[in-house]
Amino acid sequence: PVTDGSRELHSLCAQLEFLLQFDLKEKRSFFGQRRDYWDFLCQGLARCRQEHEGVHFVTSLDKLKTPVGRGRAFLRYCLVHRQLAEALQLCLLDPESLREWYYARSPFLSPQHRAEILGSLYELDCVTFHLAL
Numbered sequence: 001p002v003t004d005g006s007r008e009l010h011s012l013c014a015q016l017e018f019l020l021q022f023d024l025k026e027k028r029s030f031f032g033q034r035r036d037y038w039d040f041l042c043q044g045l046a047r048c049r050q051e052h053e054g055v056h057f058v059t060s061l062d063k064l065k066t067p068v069g070r071g072r073a074f075l076r077y078c079l080v081h082r083q084l085a086e087a088l089q090l091c092l093l094d095p096e097s098l099r100e101w102y103y104a105r106s107p108f109l110s111p112q113h114r115a116e117i118l119g120s121l122y123e124l125d126c127v128t129f130h131l132a133l
Contacts, residue, residue, distance in 0.1 A: 013072065052087060
């Protein structure tokens, strides 16, 4: 199993975060806080009218104060529960929403790149992750 001490885990999480932040449009909340990929994921999952256990878990953690911290916790939760590919696929279903959140260079806007990314993430479902949540 992959644990918190794994170098590969840190590289994987950094690459996932890079993909989710790459060409992300700068958005602000009503109170001026910068919105990040965590907000994109929450909105995408909410649009599918699915109460995602990972979102519920992360929002229940009082120690997480920033969208980036919540996003990282969500990625870890999804890796442990083998839900990352499915959760991201649900968020990527709506092309209008993707264009609202991402500029044209984002790999999520290319059907071919999107399929390759999701295919790779589905392969991660075979890997066991034992991470501290």
